[in-house]
Amino acid sequence: MTTNHDAHNGAPVSARLGIWAFLATELLLFGALFTAYAQFRITHAELFHQEHLKLNRMLGFLNTLVLLTSSLTIAVGIAAIRRGLQKVLKICLALTLALACGFLFIKYLEWSHDFHQGWFPRTNLFFGLYFMMTGLHGLHVIAGMALMVWLLIKAQRGAFSAEYSTPVEITGLYWHFVDIVWIYLFPLLYLIG
Amino acid sequence: MAAYKIYFVAWSTLLVLTAVTVAVSYLNLGLWNASVALAIASLKAGLVALYFMHLRHEIKLVLGFAVFPFLILGLILVGTLIDAIYRF
Numbered sequence: 001m002t003t004n005h006d007a008h009n010g011a012p013v014s015a016r017l018g019i020w021a022f023l024a025t026e027l028l029l030f031g032a033l034f035t036a037y038a039q040f041r042i043t044h045a046e047l048f049h050q051e052h053l054k055l056n057r058m059l060g061f062l063n064t065l066v067l068l069t070s071s072l073t074i075a076v077g078i079a080a081i082r083r084g085l086q087k088v089l090k091i092c093l094a095l096t097l098a099l100a101c102g103f104l105f106i107k108y109l110e111w112s113h114d115f116h117q118g119w120f121p122r123t124n125l126f127f128g129l130y131f132m133m134t135g136l137h138g139l140h141v142i143a144g145m146a147l148m149v150w151l152l153i154k155a156q157r158g159a160f161s162a163e164y165s166t167p168v169e170i171t172g173l174y175w176h177f178v179d180i181v182w183i184y185l186f187p188l189l190y191l192i193g
Numbered sequence: 194m195a196a197y198k199i200y201f202v203a204w205s206t207l208l209v210l211t212a213v214t215v216a217v218s219y220l221n222l223g224l225w226n227a228s229v230a231l232a233i234a235s236l237k238a239g240l241v242a243l244y245f246m247h248l249r250h251e252i253k254l255v256l257g258f259a260v261f262p263f264l265i266l267g268l269i270l271v272g273t274l275i276d277a278i279y280r281f
Contacts, residue, residue, distance in 0.1 A: 042274070
């Protein structure tokens, strides 16, 4: 079936331009780290190969599934509020928040295992980049969770409708960006080192 | 539910691609491992951008805002890596 609703953009153009301009700065923030990763992976290929085998591939895989699913829940929430379904939006925001908690919990398990093994940011170049990149990404997840809480409070008060859903739309774009960063971090750190 | 179908299709494709990239990582393809992993990651990022971030319905101006920073990132990457590659 064709959905004309999908063609309609919930947020005004100015808001969309604003968030994409912000995401441009975010891309270059993470981009600098990806560049450092590429540089040192070329100059220290052996080290990167050895060290990446120490990471738990299955936990990284699991976390990828969790984050991808949280992107689905926020996307469905946005589609719902574009149709004026406030209750579905609230459920979706709560699910997204729960999945983000799950992501951070798995991250906590990984990091505590790393520290227990004596692997720290200062251990070597690979672990330095690993902690820096997953740490900065984790901070973005925490910021996203704060935004979800704020949206949930507003949604609880009935602030969003089919006519006005800009904050939800914009937060959704930010959240998907954080997901995309992880889509690259996972193979680079866990799979190919 | 039909209205949300596209999101579930995109999501299940993303899950399958994640499983594929993990499976491929256990094979020894030499230099190809990195290329395959990056190609699959870019395919996944593209799906997220087009379907979840609605770029496929986006107007040209906003598309420009979304694509332009990648050119800058490309300049940074190429400028840095040319040095790294020719030095070693």
